[in-house]
Amino acid sequence: MEFSKNQPIYLQIADYISENILTEKWKEGDRVYSVRELSMKLQVNPNTVMRTYNHLQSEKVLHNQRGIGYFISEGSTDKIRKIKKDNFVKIDLPEIFKTGKLLGVSPRELSDLYQNYLKEV
Amino acid sequence: MEFSKNQPIYLQIADYISENILTEKWKEGDRVYSVRELSMKLQVNPNTVMRTYNHLQSEKVLHNQRGIGYFISEGSTDKIRKIKKDNFVKIDLPEIFKTGKLLGVSPRELSDLYQNYLKEV
Amino acid sequence: MEFSKNQPIYLQIADYISENILTEKWKEGDRVYSVRELSMKLQVNPNTVMRTYNHLQSEKVLHNQRGIGYFISEGSTDKIRKIKKDNFVKIDLPEIFKTGKLLGVSPRELSDLYQNYLKEV
Amino acid sequence: MEFSKNQPIYLQIADYISENILTEKWKEGDRVYSVRELSMKLQVNPNTVMRTYNHLQSEKVLHNQRGIGYFISEGSTDKIRKIKKDNFVKIDLPEIFKTGKLLGVSPRELSDLYQNYLKEV
DNA sequence: GTGGTCTAGACCACG
DNA sequence: GTGGTCTAGACCACG
DSSP, X not given: OOOOSSSXXXXXHHHHHHHHHHTTSSXXXXXXXXXXXXXXXXXXXXXXXXXXXXXXXXXXXXXXXTTTEEEEOTTHHHHHHHHHHHHIIIIIXXXXXXXXXXXXXXXXXXXXXXXXXXXXX | OOOOSSSOHHHHHHXXXXXXXXXXXXXXXXXXXXXXXXXXXXXXOHHHHHHHHHHHHHXXXXXXXXXXXXXXXXXXXXXXXXXXXXXXXXXXXXXXXXHHHHHTOOHHXXXXXXXXXXXXX | OOOOSSSOHHHHHHHHHHHHHHTTSSOTTOBOOOHHHHHHHHTOOHHHHHHHHHXXXXXXXXXXXXXXXXXXXXXXXXXXXXXXXXXIIIIIHHHHXXXXXXXXXOHHHHHHHHHXXXXXX | OOOOSSSOHHHHHHHHHHHHHHTTSSOTTOBOXXXXXXXXXXXXXXXXXXXXXXXXXXXXXXXXXXXXXXXXXXXXXXXXXXXXXXXXXXXXXXXXXXXXXXXXXXXXXXXXXXXXXXXXX
């Protein structure tokens, strides 16, 4: 896994986990990697993973079973989708639309670009 | 002016200036506010405005005349448009598209949302 | 049995046992559950129960007969009462009183709340 | 300031701050010590104070002004009192009452002990 | 084995 | 100056 500079690593890891849950590669109720395992796997300090898990626990995406590990909470798939959708509609899109308007991009163009993206990826 | 938390204040100020230039509220050749004026007007640390001006100067949008002030450079309108477009296509859109795909948003929906935005604003 | 998050599980189990002794549901001299039995019953790691028994053994509430099991020691009822009382007066109460004072709770209120509790339970 | 072993230091610091707010030694809107200042004052690692501030920010007791520092949020006095009272009534007291009943402490005794405490401190 | 806390210290962006 | 992130590593309680 490669980390970008725009965002703290611990949040990028959180996104990575969220996406695995959202796409149901990881199911609700599953145990996630232990702090140590994931830190080794991602070549990152255990503290950084700990921070990710803390963050996701405070958002009730993960929960801890003492002495055993962290688990994906029930309902987290819906919760993540809801949060992401909210951000998308209320924050990301208005920003993009504002710029798009400023640059004179038409709705047609935008949807064509999106269509191309969907084909390529 | 209100500042969002997602972006450094100095960049938000840069955007504010860029947009005034792009929409030709401020013309090429015009003198912009002095650092002190703008920092008072925006209720912001003068250092922050200084950083904005440095930033815009490095992008050749502004230039400085010693002892007089900062001026909007010739050709800056085009330059800003080019920079914004570049960012838009190479950075902003791919990000939005990635999230859109993850959430199952269709091209049609996206263009509809954009159309609504254009009508409303 | 449900475990709270405030306290280690092994201490919550110790409390559970202590209360059974204190209320004389379990008598001095009785054999308690084996580690395996209790761990199954409480759905808990055997190590955890082991820790509980070690703890209670160090307080001379339980003692071990090799190959047979753990037994409730003579005099443990009094001993538990003494320990609990000590903790109550020296640790629990001062803490509660400190918070009570901070929140402006009067002695009258406190005793009323206690009275209600005694009636209800 | 001395730290007990029962609770993480970063939470003890949070309590210390909360109490200063609750008793209005520190007022809403005030700036609190910078991370570095407080860490020096309490002889503690800056990371630990950072953790406290993060914690209090997530509870909306503190908020951050970029480049300036942390401030006590409006309404935090009420919020802290509410949280403390809730915990007191729903968690702390039932526990104390349970033990009190088990030990045969009377409401009268309890209120006397509290009265003594209030006089002494 | 599991997570949780803490220190020491570095480096950085921002105001 | 301010906070924010991260590493390296230790130590500990708990299951």
